[in-house]
Amino acid sequence: MKLANLERLRIATLPTPLQYAGRLSEALGGPKIFIKRDDLTGLALGGNKLQIVEFLLARAKAIGATCVVTCGGTQSNHACQTAAAAARVGLKCVLVLASGVHNGLQGNLLLDNLFGADVKLIEAPATSPDELDRAMEEVSEHLRRQGEVPYIIPLGGSSRYGAAGYVLASLELINQTTELGIRPDYLYVAVGSGSTLAGLIVGAKAFSAPYRVKGVAVYRPPEEQKRAVWALAQDTAELLGLNVTVEPHDISIYGEFLGPGYGHLTPEAREAIRLVARTEGLILDPVYTGKAMAALIEHIRVGWIGPDETVIFLHTGGVPAVFAYAPELTD
Ligand SMILES: Cc1ncc(COP(=O)(O)O)c(C=O)c1O
The missing domain is CATH 3.40.50.1100 (Rossmann fold)
Incomplete structure (x- = not known):
């Protein structure tokens, strides 16, 4: 197997x-x-996302990524756990988050900040994966121009x-x-x-x-x-x-x-x-x-x-x- x-x-x-x-x-x-x-x-x-992110970060490392980019809502547990795991293995982390009602510096958004993630808030519903994907692509293109090797993790991993x-x-x-x-x-x-x-x-x-x-x-x-x-x-x-x-x-x-x-x-x-x-x-x-x-x-x-x-x-x-x-x- x-x-x-x-x-x-x-x-x-x-x-x-x-x-x-x-x-x-x-x-x-x-x-x-x-x-x-x-x-x-x-x-x-x-x-749960740590069980998933362990495999995704292994992929990121395998392709020589210097940074991971992922997305979600402002209270995304997936985004937050990715930020923590990235910090743990020494990868930069950029989070594209759809701003919603719970976007005060509290809960997961507060932790994202502590984990040193670069948070990009965008005006989009968290239930619009296409808009989040587009925004992640734009962010990644920008990172590539700066010499980084981004690895995109889709919504929810x-x-x-x-x-x-x-x-x-x-x-x-x-x-x-x-x-x-x-x-x-x-x-x-x-x-x-x-x-x-x-x-x-x-x-x-x-x-x-x-x-x-x-x-x-x-x-x-x-x-x-x-x-x-x-x-x-x-x-x-x-x-x-x-x-x-x-x-x-x-x-x-x-x-x-x-x-x-x-x-x-x-x-x-x-x-x-x-x-x-x-x-x-x-x-x-x-x-x-x-x-x-x-x-x-x-x-x-x-x-x-x-x-x-x-x-x-x-x-x-x-x-x-x-x-x-x-x-x-x-x-
Ligand atoms: C606490 C919690 N439970 C369940 C889920 C659902 O997991 P999945 O996105 O794999 O369906 C998530 C997703 O982010 C989560 O954060």
């Missing part, structure tokens, strides 16, 4: 723990909920090298379920650019996971999201030389928790964040994990997930954004 040979920089603290959330399970009336703590990957207050990170992370997770002696029925995860879900679907198929992966759309409508994830999953399996065929029915994404759109806190996500904080002492975020947890809570309440079943919730991080959303989260 080519997976073991794929170049990777060791930056994240792995394996992350898989923990039983007993008080949350009890509060919701039954199903056993385990939380996979990818919010504890180490740098920049943790998060969503490429087959990035998704490969979550194929490997699946192996780590499946081994942990075996060690704990559990057979989870479902794995819940927030879906933004789709690289995490694509990697998880390929990993679940390649390593015969007991669980079904359930994505919760937080960035774009589910049909659009499904098409993107399907293409990326197939591409990733091919890159890794895995004997895995991903079919459209392998991809399950719920769209009804997106609310008014990317980055808008919903009442359900707010409730989910507060419930998890008050039962487990854990911090979820308003943009990604809060909405994914809102979906899990709703599916338990309506009985789609029974009291005898077992669920893993992938905590993908996002903690810094809580500080940028303080007025909306508190009483």
